[in-house]
Amino acid sequence: MQGVDWQFAIEILPKLLEALLVTIKATFIAFGIAAVLGLLLALARRSPSRWLSWPSSAIVEFFRSTPLLVQLYFLYYVLPKYGFKLPAFVVGMIGLGFYYASYTSEVYRAGIEALPRGQWEAARALNLSSLHTWRAIILPQAIPPMIPSLGNYLIGMFKETPMLAAITVVEVFQQAKIITSDTFRALEPYTWVGILFFLLSYPSSLLVQRLEVHFGSVK
């Protein structure tokens, strides 16, 4: 059995931290996409127009019902054959962003539906436009209770970023794989990856728990 090579462990840390920044960056960018796109999908699904509600339902159901890994492979390895070639990082952001948008859209939907009907009716009786009703009446009330759920998806997404390794994005897990194949040492790099994920995930989930107490939660 191989023992821990402490010096090696310390040597590889800067490289892993550098790649961790990519992981964090990917998480936040993809989450930004998921947060905005999820809201748009939720709004489109509620639209009285079938031209909006049907495609958005289809998108949500499709992304929720197929594995993320397959989606990433498809975007990265299949689409270029038809002329859509994008950098791996961009493909990763689109893949993760859409996949999680299909989940956040359900959070938005639940949050919006949780508002009493009277809020819509009061807005209508006051003759507010529908845009203003959404912006000033509905969303400001619906979004705070969603924050804990959205936070949980943010953490979930962070832990799924190693999937991006499958399409060659050099995030922290891919970096560990590279180090391992260069040095034939697996213990230190993968242990580091686990520790780094834990150090970021655990405090974040404690934070989300506190947000839940503060805002209450949907679902």
Added chain:
Amino acid sequence: MVQLNKTPSDVQAPMVRFEKVNKYFGDLHVLRDLELDVAHGERVSIIGPSGSGKTTLLRILMTLEELNSGYIYVEGEPLWHMERDGELVKANEKHLRRMRSKIGMVFQLFNLFPHMSVLRNVTEAPIHVLGMSKEEAMERALELLDLVGLSDKVDSHPYQLSGGQKQRVAIARALAMEPKVMLFDEVTGALDPELVGEVLAVLRKIAYDTHCTMLVVTHEMGFARDISDRVLFFDSGRILESGPPEKIFTNPDNPRTNEFLRRVLEH
């Protein structure tokens, strides 16, 4: 054929007219060929057993609920329809918004915006719908909050208020839009008994001090008697009896009215 009224502000036209209005919820026939004229400035109370369609009548007039057939006119202009090529077709949102501006409503459950201060509840629509300046809207709101006796609650949030106070804010909020017709849907129905009086007092003030047309669905018979020019007794989606309050409350023609009043006044 429908007679189109080309002059919306025609003084001859009643403030509100229901013409053969029908409303169904599934199999339930909630309003049956309803005919009703309400004059400018008239104060009409609507009484009757629950489920008789009183609230639905108000909700259709506020455009919260669609009608299934018939016509409603506000100042001679169709509410749920608009004229196109000489025919009445279903109104679009633009038409509805223009018509809606004539009508205001106060709800049983207040429906205040909980994330806004009392002041902002009252100024939001005047600023964003009527296009009032902030200063003007605030000045108006302060007057109205004074009228309903809540000058000291301007910066409070709804959760800090009692039910009676919430309802008074809701009244100020509806009045701020300067509607020609005010609809009151069982506005004391959700209040603790000791809070009913303060809300009725405000409504009395509005009834006596303004020229607003009022349609009031209520279970407060004493109040209905005091403020109404006319009382309608509603049962099973029909107006069974209509008349001045003295008549309805003392000597109704219809035995059902009598029975209903006996039951309500007994408890």
